[in-house]
Amino acid sequence: MxxxxxxxxxxxxxxxxxxxxxxxxxxxxxxxxxxxxxxxxxxxxxxxxxxxxxxxxxxxxxxxxxxxxxxxxxxxxxxxxxxxxxxxxxxxxxxxxxxxxxxxxxxxxxxxxxxxxxxxxxxxxxxxxxxxxxxxxxxxxxxxxxxxxxxxxxxLAFFDAIAPIVHADTIDMSIAWEQSRYDKGETEAEQKAYINCPMNRDEYEAFIDALLAADKTEFHEGETAGYFDGCLPIEVMAERGRETLRHGPMKPVGLTNAHKPQEKAYAVVQLRRDNALGTLYNIVGFQTKMKYGAQTQVFRMIPGLQNAGFARLGGIHRNSFxxxxxxxxxxxxxxxxxxxxxxxxxxxxxxxxxxxxxxxxxxxxxxxxxxxxxxxxxxxxxxxxxxxxxxxxxxxxxxxxxxxxxxxxxxxxxxxxxxxxxxxxxxxxxxxxxxxxxxxxxxxx
CATH class of the missing domain: 3.50.50.60 (FAD/NAD(P)-binding domain)
Incomplete structure (x- = not known):
């Protein structure tokens, strides 16, 4: 045959x-x-x-x-x-x-x-x-x-972005905590599947300012492809309005800060386990087109990631279909x-x-x-x-x-x-x- x-x-x-x-x-x-x-x-x-x-x-x-x-x-x-x-x-x-x-x-x-x-x-x-x-x-x-x-x-074509990956042992767990949104999951491991980094309003506003001002990879002249809405770089989301990220990948709902349970976070950055050993975590929804130097500076503004070590930084590439x-x-x-x-x-x-x-x-x-x-x-x-x-x-x-x-x-x-x-x-x-x-x-x- x-x-x-x-x-x-x-x-x-x-x-x-x-x-x-x-x-x-x-x-x-x-x-x-x-x-x-x-x-x-x-x-x-x-x-x-x-x-x-x-x-x-x-x-x-x-x-x-x-x-x-x-x-x-x-x-x-x-x-x-x-x-x-x-x-x-x-x-x-x-x-x-x-x-x-x-x-x-x-x-x-x-x-x-x-x-x-x-x-x-x-x-x-x-x-x-x-x-x-x-x-x-x-x-x-x-x-x-x-x-x-x-x-x-x-x-046709569009541009797609990749989220960065962080070494788990560089996350400050005195600030961050483990919890799935709404404690979802049948086991304790599932209910603590994410690491959460909280932001107050001032920290969020400073983060957005830095994000918008950061050096970014731009299209080459003559490239007219857009982004797929399901995988937007965080900078593009932020450009659509300062509150966009807080109602998207940084929404604080369904989460309680284990260190300060009475204090409601204004925004939360979530990280999800990337390997079985639990040594690597990716930043959920943080696809980015920032240049590498800017990424390390901006992402280390996130409480809990101030000393983050990156196994891989984010990037942007052209996808064809x-x-x-x-x-x-x-x-x-x-x-x-x-x-x-x-x-x-x-x-x-x-x-x-x-x-x-x-x-x-x-x-x-x-x-x-x-x-x-x-x-x-x-x-x-x-x-x-x-x-x-x-x-x-x-x-x-x-x-x-x-x-x-x-x-x-x-x-x-x-x-x-x-x-x-x-x-x-x-x-x-x-x-x-x-x-x-x-x-x-x-x-x-």
Whole structure:
């Protein structure tokens, strides 16, 4: 049997390879790292997580991304399996030890006898065969040029930012304290999954002033890409209003200062564990485009981080994605070259889970094709189906931007199930319908 070729061993490519071989079809997985490096990646491992270590909410009743987790687990997804094995306390979120996680994904793929990992950069798109392009937002210049050559149009682009990581033993715990917002979590470890650094009003105002005045990385002349709203640099949020951060990543609600329980913080900076040892913490929501020198000065203004040591500073990079509503069909194939499927963030989904989910679908569809079958996407009532519908025709092409999964992408519920009820009733109805329909989709294969 001819193998399916996958370009890119990120989250989407790794999940696609796993799904294909579960169906008995061989895979050649092409990965340019570490021979060809990117700005953001640090290793040559598969499924390396770059911007954060969180897959976001794991609540599959009240949250759309939690429902997506559920669907990937139901489909035997590798990414969710390894995330579960290397999970870290994070309240209601699914956070992982990112190095252990990617090493485990790599080991699983290397051990699969049907997977051949082929190192080296692919610079041209083949005209025949069964291929999946899962190169992610940091597609190499050569391959991006080849994609433009096939599509006849430029890929759209936006700028994405990375949050800094702090050494835990440099956090002043006489000021900071451990607590998840609203003490969320079933265990004490979950309820203390975050480190919190409080600010009074004067400290917050001084921090905002320094943030706005700091030296920043700016766009090069002629670059017109904007930011994705779900991953804005903190400086951009602050420029939208001095209170924006206090109602965003620095909101003080649901937290009680263990050192001064009677004193309400004006703002709180949260840090989330980044590895199983608990030696590294990332600053939650603090993606930044500040230059390195400015970052250390500004972030050390945060109470509790005055002596912080940084394992990694933040940064900004250019992400590319296709105008998928105009270019892809509902089997995720390029209309102008149907031997090519696209998967992952390059399709215009945003987020680790969404990228991996599109890899899961593309892999199953490519394997079905190799076996002489056709596989339709899941119903739009499911989280996966809602996403693939959005990127392959549901979104308005003229205003297409990267999108996280959310209940706004799901078809409305019948009045008999939703009526005029609030989200506490409506969201469980969405997720139960999605589970029923996804199980039916799996059973029909």
């Amino acid at each position: 001819e193998p399916v070729h996958i370009i890119g061993a990120g989250l989407a490519g790794s999940e696609a390879a796993w799904q294909i071989t579960r169906m008995g079809v061989p895979v050649v997985l092409h990965e340019m790292r570490p021979q060809v490096e990117t700005f953001a990646h640090k290793t040559g491992d598969c499924a390396e997580m770059v911007c954060s270590n969180s897959f976001r909410s794991d609540d599959d009743v009240m949250n759309a991304v939690g429902q997506l987790h559920w669907e990937m687990r139901a489909a035997g997804g590798l990414i969710m399996e390894m995330a579960g094995r290397h999970r870290l306390p994070a309240g209601g979120a699914l956070a992982v030890d990112r190095e252990a996680f990617s090493a485990a994904v790599t080991a699983a793929l290397q051990a699969d006898p049907l997977i051949t990992i082929a190192p080296g950069e692919i610079t041209e798109l083949p005209g025949t065969g069964n291929w999946i392009v899962a190169t992610g937002p940091l597609t190499s210049d050569a391959l991006a040029g080849a994609i433009r050559g096939v599509t006849g149009t430029d890929a 296709l105008n998928s509503p105009t270019l892809l069909d509902d089997r995720m194939r390029l209309r102008l070259a149907p031997n090519l499927r696209f998967a992952g963030q390059v399709t215009g989904v945003e987020g680790y889970v969404e990228s991996a989910a599109m890899g899961l679908l593309a892999g199953r569809m490519a394997a079905a094709q190799a076996l002489g079958r056709d596989l339709a996407p899941p119903p739009f009532t499911t989280a996966m189906g809602a996403l693939v519908n959005h990127i392959t025709g549901g979104a308005e092409a003229k205003t297409f931007q990267p999108m996280n999964v959310n209940f706004g992408l799901f078809p409305p519920l019948p009045d008999s199930r939703s009526g005029r009820r609030g989200r506490k009733d409506r969201y469980p109805a969405y997720t139960q319908r999605a589970k029923d329909d996804f199980n039916a989709w799996l059973a029909a294969q």
